[in-house]
Structure formats: structure tokens, C-alpha cells
């Protein structure tokens with residue numbers, strides 16, 4: 202009798218184990234863009250049926266140019282309020298990335314320039330410093346701040362969805378190449394999202410959240426077009 206119930210317990214435990222593994226696998230399968238079912242699927246950006254991603258250009262019309270993107274070769278003008286300028290190499294600018302779960306940006310920085318605190322809802326990010334010196338950091342969900350000062354050739358990884366930034370702490374211009382495990386990582390820029398949304402978030406929400414008065418919230422809103 203005792204032997205039998207311990208056998209039952211063991212099979213129960215084994216079944217639970219299997220269930221947990223299946224759930225974990227299922228979750229891990231859902232954590233990147235959907236897998237591709239053919240060699241490629243060059244995005245047809247215009248002809249929409251609206252689906253999760255983009256339909257494919259007819260394979261007979263695909264050429265080598267569909268797999269090529271020169272957009273990251275050029276340095277961009279950083280003479281603006283943030284002292285940085287981003288070039289996006291995602292599925293919208295580079296349709297060959299459609300269904301391939303990856304994309305790559307370039308960010309140029311003036312000395313003192315920043316890529317302001319933001320997050321990517323659909324991707325983790327690798328930050329590769331091509332030249333110059335960048336302070337790169339993110340805050341985990343428990344409030345812990347992780348950061349590192351990177352020089353040319355070094356890499357930092359930003360886990361998916363966490364707020365992060367890059368800051369040129371060097372005396373010269375800097376350039377980062379960032380890569381993502383999504384064809385379209387999406388971006389939520391903290392300041393613009395909270396203070397520059399359309400329509401506006403009610404000021405009362407922001408005064409309570411930031412523990413300051415209306416005047417200060419309205420002043421910040423005015424800097425983001427509200």
C-alpha cells in the first residue's frame with residue numbers, strides 16, 4: 202500500500218515536472234518575433250492586409266538589393282538639443298528584415314550628447330561602441346541601476362523592456378551600433394511618453410506621480426509640445 206502511494210506521488214511529480222517544462226518551453230517560444238516559414242519574406246510595406254508583421258514581396262521580384270542596407274554608413278548631424286541622432290535599420294527602412302527577428306541602428310553622439318532614457322517593448326539590445334566613449338546603463342524592475350563606461354569595440358547588453366540610456370562622456374564624438382532581436386523593437390521614450398503624449402496625460406496624474414506642482418509639470422509638458 203505504502204509503496205503504491207509513493208509510486209503515485211512520483212508519477213504525479215513527474216507529470217507536474219513535464220507540465221512546468223512544457224509551459225516554460227511555450228513561454229520561451231513566444232519571446233521573439235514569429236519564426237520564418239520560408240527562406241525570406243521581403244516586406245511589402247504598402248500593400249496591406251494588416252497582419253502581425255508585413256506580407257512578402259513576390260519571390261520572383263526579389264533582388265540582392267532587398268538584402269542590402271547602406272543607411273548605417275553615414276554619420277548624422279548631432280547639432281540638436283540632445284546632441285545625438287539615430288538612424289534606424291528596422292523593417293520599415295530595411296524591408297529585407299521582415300520575419301528575421303533582428304534589426305540594427307546607428308546612434309551618433311556629440312560630446313555630452315545623450316540617447317535619453319527609453320525602452321524597447323519587443324527586444325533586448327546589444328550596444329556596440331564603434332568609436333568614442335559611452336556611459337551605458339539600465340534600471341532593472343527592482344530599481345537597481347546597472348551601468349558601464351564603454352570604449353571602442355566594447356559591448357553592453359540591455360535586457361528586453363527595461364529603461365536605458367547612452368551618454369557620451371568622452372571629449373570627442375561617439376558612435377554606437379545597436380542590434381535587436383526584433384525586426385521592429387518599438388521605442389518608448391520616457392520623457393516624451395509622459396509629457397508629450399496626444400492627447401495629454403492629465404496634469405493631476407503627473408503632479409501626484411512626480412510629487413511636484415502643476416507649474417513644474419506644465420513647464421515640462423511645454424518642452425514636449427503640450
Ligand SMILES: *[C@@H]1O[C@H](CO)[C@@H](O)[C@H](O)[C@H]1NC(C)=O
Pocket residue numbers: 276277278279280281285286287
Ligand atoms: C539627423 O541627421 C539628419 C541628417 O544629418 C538631419 O537631416 C536631421 O535633422 C537630424 N535630426 C536631428 C534630430 O537633429
